[in-house]
Amino acid sequence: MPSEIDKTSQIFENEKIDQSLLYYHQKIVPIKKHLLILLFIQWFTCVVILGVESYLVFIGNAVDISSGIQSLIPIFALTIYYLCGFIVTYEQHRIGLLIFASIGVIIFILICVWFGYIIGDICDADVQTPANNAETNALDFEK
Numbered sequence: 001m002p003s004e005i006d007k008t009s010q011i012f013e014n015e016k017i018d019q020s021l022l023y024y025h026q027k028i029v030p031i032k033k034h035l036l037i038l039l040f041i042q043w044f045t046c047v048v049i050l051g052v053e054s055y056l057v058f059i060g061n062a063v064d065i066s067s068g069i070q071s072l073i074p075i076f077a078l079t080i081y082y083l084c085g086f087i088v089t090y091e092q093h094r095i096g097l098l099i100f101a102s103i104g105v106i107i108f109i110l111i112c113v114w115f116g117y118i119i120g121d122i123c124d125a126d127v128q129t130p131a132n133n134a135e136t137n138a139l140d141f142e143k
Helices: 004-058 065-091 094-126 130-142
Strands: none
Touching (some): 065 094
16 A cells, blocks of 8 residues: 555656646747757758859859769758757757757858958958059159
């Protein structure tokens, strides 16, 4: 015969399980659903871009094949990255999510640095120093 204390402790354990399931369904499931939607959109976008670029490289002959294939490599890598992220999010692998998020942060930082480099090059190309302007004006005056 189970004692009264055992029955009470079993009730408390059941309540803890119910509370954790309630928290899971209220908080985690909507976040998971939104994350899966965003990952699917990003993956689908990469697949479309990969398809269009592949068509242009191999059939449209828009560029030479070697440089075209080199431009396809980052898009192909991102397609695989988002597909793996979609799978680990759906399966809820904790280590996979940490790796996916870490790689995502690294990619974001690299893209920011790359855009900064491009913007820096554009700004440096447009700026002329006063000494260069004086030399240019002197050469124009001699002509």
